[in-house]
Amino acid sequence: MLKPSIVTExxxxxxxxxxxxxxxxxxxxxxxxxxAFRVPPQAVLLPETTDQVQRILRVCHRQQIPFxxxxxxxxxxxxxxxxxxxxxxxxxxxxxxxNLDLPNQQITVQPGVINANVTAATAPHGYFYAPDPSSQTxxxxxxxxxxxxxxxxxxxxxxxxxxxxxxxxxxPNGDLVTLGSRTPDxxxxxxxxxxxxxxxxxxxxxxMTIRIMRKPETVQVILAAFDTILAAAQSVSDVIAAGQLPAxxxxxxxxxxxxxxxxxxxxxxxxEALLLIELDGPExxxxxxxxxxxxxxxxxxxxxxxxxxDEHARLLVWKGxxxxxxxxxxxxxxxxxxxxxxxxxxxxxxxxxxxxxxAAENLRxxxxxxxxxxxxxxxxLYDRDHPGEEERAIDLSLRILDVCVEAGGSITGEHGVGRExxxxxxxxxxxxxxxxxxxxxxxxxxxxxxxPEKLFPTPRLCGERTRGxxxxxxxxxxxxxxxx
Amino acid sequence: MLKPSIVTExxxxxxxxxxxxxxxxxxxxxxxxxxAFRVPPQAVLLPETTDQVQRILRVCHRQQIPFxxxxxxxxxxxxxxxxxxxxxxxxxxxxxxxNLDLPNQQITVQPGVINANVTAATAPHGYFYAPDPSSQTxxxxxxxxxxxxxxxxxxxxxxxxxxxxxxxxxxPNGDLVTLGSRTPDxxxxxxxxxxxxxxxxxxxxxxMTIRIMRKPETVQVILAAFDTILAAAQSVSDVIAAGQLPAxxxxxxxxxxxxxxxxxxxxxxxxEALLLIELDGPExxxxxxxxxxxxxxxxxxxxxxxxxxDEHARLLVWKGxxxxxxxxxxxxxxxxxxxxxxxxxxxxxxxxxxxxxxAAENLRxxxxxxxxxxxxxxxxLYDRDHPGEEERAIDLSLRILDVCVEAGGSITGEHGVGRExxxxxxxxxxxxxxxxxxxxxxxxxxxxxxxPEKLFPTPRLCGERTRGxxxxxxxxxxxxxxxx
Numbered sequence: 001m002l003k004p005s006i007v008t009e010x011x012x013x014x015x016x017x018x019x020x021x022x023x024x025x026x027x028x029x030x031x032x033x034x035x036a037f038r039v040p041p042q043a044v045l046l047p048e049t050t051d052q053v054q055r056i057l058r059v060c061h062r063q064q065i066p067f068x069x070x071x072x073x074x075x076x077x078x079x080x081x082x083x084x085x086x087x088x089x090x091x092x093x094x095x096x097x098x099n100l101d102l103p104n105q106q107i108t109v110q111p112g113v114i115n116a117n118v119t120a121a122t123a124p125h126g127y128f129y130a131p132d133p134s135s136q137t138x139x140x141x142x143x144x145x146x147x148x149x150x151x152x153x154x155x156x157x158x159x160x161x162x163x164x165x166x167x168x169x170x171x172p173n174g175d176l177v178t179l180g181s182r183t184p185d186x187x188x189x190x191x192x193x194x195x196x197x198x199x200x201x202x203x204x205x206x207x208m209t210i211r212i213m214r215k216p217e218t219v220q221v222i223l224a225a226f227d228t229i230l231a232a233a234q235s236v237s238d239v240i241a242a243g244q245l246p247a248x249x250x251x252x253x254x255x256x257x258x259x260x261x262x263x264x265x266x267x268x269x270x271x272e273a274l275l276l277i278e279l280d281g282p283e284x285x286x287x288x289x290x291x292x293x294x295x296x297x298x299x300x301x302x303x304x305x306x307x308x309x310d311e312h313a314r315l316l317v318w319k320g321x322x323x324x325x326x327x328x329x330x331x332x333x334x335x336x337x338x339x340x341x342x343x344x345x346x347x348x349x350x351x352x353x354x355x356x357x358x359a360a361e362n363l364r365x366x367x368x369x370x371x372x373x374x375x376x377x378x379x380x381l382y383d384r385d386h387p388g389e390e391e392r393a394i395d396l397s398l399r400i401l402d403v404c405v406e407a408g409g410s411i412t413g414e415h416g417v418g419r420e421x422x423x424x425x426x427x428x429x430x431x432x433x434x435x436x437x438x439x440x441x442x443x444x445x446x447x448x449x450x451x452p453e454k455l456f457p458t459p460r461l462c463g464e465r466t467r468g469x470x471x472x473x474x475x476x477x478x479x480x481x482x483x484x
Numbered sequence: 485m486l487k488p489s490i491v492t493e494x495x496x497x498x499x500x501x502x503x504x505x506x507x508x509x510x511x512x513x514x515x516x517x518x519x520a521f522r523v524p525p526q527a528v529l530l531p532e533t534t535d536q537v538q539r540i541l542r543v544c545h546r547q548q549i550p551f552x553x554x555x556x557x558x559x560x561x562x563x564x565x566x567x568x569x570x571x572x573x574x575x576x577x578x579x580x581x582x583n584l585d586l587p588n589q590q591i592t593v594q595p596g597v598i599n600a601n602v603t604a605a606t607a608p609h610g611y612f613y614a615p616d617p618s619s620q621t622x623x624x625x626x627x628x629x630x631x632x633x634x635x636x637x638x639x640x641x642x643x644x645x646x647x648x649x650x651x652x653x654x655x656p657n658g659d660l661v662t663l664g665s666r667t668p669d670x671x672x673x674x675x676x677x678x679x680x681x682x683x684x685x686x687x688x689x690x691x692m693t694i695r696i697m698r699k700p701e702t703v704q705v706i707l708a709a710f711d712t713i714l715a716a717a718q719s720v721s722d723v724i725a726a727g728q729l730p731a732x733x734x735x736x737x738x739x740x741x742x743x744x745x746x747x748x749x750x751x752x753x754x755x756e757a758l759l760l761i762e763l764d765g766p767e768x769x770x771x772x773x774x775x776x777x778x779x780x781x782x783x784x785x786x787x788x789x790x791x792x793x794d795e796h797a798r799l800l801v802w803k804g805x806x807x808x809x810x811x812x813x814x815x816x817x818x819x820x821x822x823x824x825x826x827x828x829x830x831x832x833x834x835x836x837x838x839x840x841x842x843a844a845e846n847l848r849x850x851x852x853x854x855x856x857x858x859x860x861x862x863x864x865l866y867d868r869d870h871p872g873e874e875e876r877a878i879d880l881s882l883r884i885l886d887v888c889v890e891a892g893g894s895i896t897g898e899h900g901v902g903r904e905x906x907x908x909x910x911x912x913x914x915x916x917x918x919x920x921x922x923x924x925x926x927x928x929x930x931x932x933x934x935x936p937e938k939l940f941p942t943p944r945l946c947g948e949r950t951r952g953x954x955x956x957x958x959x960x961x962x963x964x965x966x967x968x
Contacts, residue, residue, distance in 0.1 A: 193677030
């Protein structure tokens with residue numbers, strides 16, 4: 001419980017309009033997109049300026065109060081889940097665009113600005129912001145920085161870290177620092193790179209200067225229908241080996257196609273594996289690339305290749321793809337969306353293992369991939385009303401991560417570690433690797449008040465750390481389906 | 485002085501062949517490419533395995549012996565300069581290519597492998613390694629990692645940090661960690677990003693997995709002759725604003741052109757400003773881009789645009805550009821090469837200031853730019869035999885950095901901070917920014933034995949830290965001219 005004197009002090013910083021203490025209102029903040037975990041915070045503060053954030057963190061530091069920064073609350077790994085003793089610092093009111101520097105292709109914004117609004121603000125001038133998580137119409141730039149957010153177009157354009165140039169950051173002790181630089185290859189350590197993807201454990205970014213990119217002259221998307229996932233995957237490898245770099249390459253399997261069809265009617269060809277390739281750039285170039293890409297698909301057995309004829313058709317293609325997870329609800333009363341990464345070349349062997357594992361559990365698994373990046377999103381379908389099925393589904397979803405790591409991959413591509421996968425970190429990293437990260441964490445936050453008990457395995461939550469020793473937990477499909 | 489027992493212990497690790505103690509041999513290691521500073525080390529060790537590096541660092545840690553890692557010794561900022569009490573760990577014998585994974589476009593090498601040899605090893609398969617410092621035929625991958633090396637083609641392909649996926653690193657206490665990941669967007673902190681460019685202050689990388697890229701089908705270079713630097717610079721901005729991303733865009737001014745002509749006879753057009761634009765990719769695309777780029781140059785007043793007709797002509801164009809610094813010796817008995825970065829749009833105002841400053845000192849300054857990146861290399865020409873001229877040249881070269889920082893830029897684009905510019909760091913960063921970097925340094929190296937007294941300002945070397953308080957020193961042109 002916060003002492004009354006601290007409540008008073010905090011409310012003086014943000015005003016009574018900027019502080020939430022009522023139990024019912026606090027419920028809004030008790031979880032993020034990972035709804036299986038719910039902990040109401042002690043209080044929620046809604047600062048509007050960097051100065052207010054500094055003053056709040058100085059109080060937290062002096063009183064050793066843990067804090068959790070929160071953007072739009074769309075994260076899928078519980079990064080914004082409060083701790084029992086913590087306050088939440090909601091940044092949604094810091095939603096102003098501060099400066100637009102077109103000649104240098106930069107925009108400076110506050111952390112609560114919605115991802116899609118960066119593109120909206122720059123589109124009239126012919127620019128866009130590249131990282132495009134599927135939640136981009138609701139998720140915030142601050143949250144994107146915390147999670148190093150990706151999206152379908154990261155294949156060509158890179159993750160959030162590629163696009164954030166400079167940040168104003170409030171450290172956990174309230175000090176203000178500038179991380180990164182507006183010029184390339186700045187001297188000293190690249191602490192912007194460490195901060196981005198640190199899931200709120202190193203401080204709070206309150207201002208960020210972002211690279212914007214020139215909108216391509218043309219965007220084209222092609223659908224290629226294959227009889228096997230492997231043929232589609234081989235096409236992806238061949239496209240990259242040919243030196244092409246599409247804006248996006250996505251694979252959906254038959255079940256995902258059916259689900260999307262039931263949900264938003266994208267009129268996909270009915271096939272075992274659908275490969276969706278988007279190309280962008282000057283029109284004449286894109287036409288040439290499209291010829292080459294189409295040829296590669298046909299050589300790998302694509303029996304239908306269909307170019308979206310216009311912008312309406314192209315957006316419908318993407319609507320189907322982006323709806324694929326939510327649409328899993330049409331196939332099964334419950335499901336779990338997993339997020340793992342493998343080397344692209346391991347796809348055949350990993351898929352074979354996954355299918356065998358699913359068959360052994362008598363569970364259906366459908367797959368959607370960011371294929372160019374090797375980022376898998378297996379969706380495990382189950383029915384909670386069948387006794388024991390949920391436990392087997394959770395167990396399978398975690399064992400899938402083991403397979404990803406064993407193939408030389410990773411336990412998460414986009415969704416982050418947060419609370420969900422912190423115990424899996426020991427499976428991916430050796431003790432000295434994790435200890436080095438911890439030392440860096442302590443360099444920023446010696447009191448461990450910035451989003452503590454996240455990201456890293458802790459004895460309390462994970463027990464003795466051993467490879468494969470996950471802490472299973474019930475994942476609730478409904479909360480996961482909205483954003484990914 | 486090393487105690488005899490420690491000498492014995494170290495020699496047992498690397499063998500007598502792997503240890504240098506003789507004064508004359510040690511002289512080879514008393515400086516790197518910044519030859520104005522010379523300090524002979526206590527000893528030089530030449531390990532051949534990661535295990536040997538670990539054992540050496542355990543001794544250093546136990547005995548608190550400072551160590552300086554050294555690649556090929558081509559660095560320009562004194563990063564490999566020994567300290568008086570330090571040993572040098574030379575990594576040139578760790579020069580093996582360990583694995584070539586073509587399907588995943590990765591190669592694993594030891595730190596002593598020469599930059600150009602990575603491309604040489606992969607070229608027969610159609611691949612190349614992108615970062616191309618002008619010293620690439622002699623500099624090592626380990627040194628490239630220490631300095632986050634760049635090169636003319638970083639405009640399109642990014643600096644070293646973009647291409648290093650995973651490293652085995654020996655920490656200053658001898659512990660072995662893996663930093664980075666072969667998969668994109670790995671969970672946890674991006675410590676590979678911090679390590680790359682840390683100039684040897686966080687440990688020693690002994691194995692690195694590197695991204696290789698598919699060789700483009702076609703490479704074309706065009707020379708465009710302008711009457712003013714500003715017209716050439718405007719063309720660069722217009723090319724980028726048009727959404728084009730050339731592999732390289734370089735500007736040379738009249739003096740640099742003349743110097744190159746005297747030196748390697750590249751047959752450049754005689755003009756006030758030469759813009760060199762290289763495009764690469766599929767041939768049909770490059771042809772289209774070249775049309776667009778040529779049009780932009782002409783619209784900005786290029787009175788000659790000349791396409792290199794074949795590979796021989798193209799290489800001659802680059803030979804001239806890469807010789808530009810060494811060729812300054814044809815113009816003047818002595819010179820200083822500076823390295824600063826500015827926002828591309830500040831080029832007109834910064835150039836105006838530079839010219840006025842040079843005129844006020846009655847000194848000639850010639851300019852070569854990585855124009856796309858805003859990376860300036862002003863070359864200050866002077867004659868040491870004219871009393872006081874060297875001091876004025878040094879002073880001018882440092883004041884140029886002030887102008888870069890004031891324009892929103894940086895004190896170094898490629899050459900690093902090392903010993904040369906550590907006192908300038910206070911001009912670029914505020915105290916809390918530097919203190920945060922220091923805390924991260926201490927997280928890796930609490931005893932401050934890894935390349936100490938480099939990169940950061942120290943009271944001993946820089947006095948009281950104030951903006952603009954540089955520690956001037958004599959730069960010797962001969963050592964700087966070879967590599968840049």
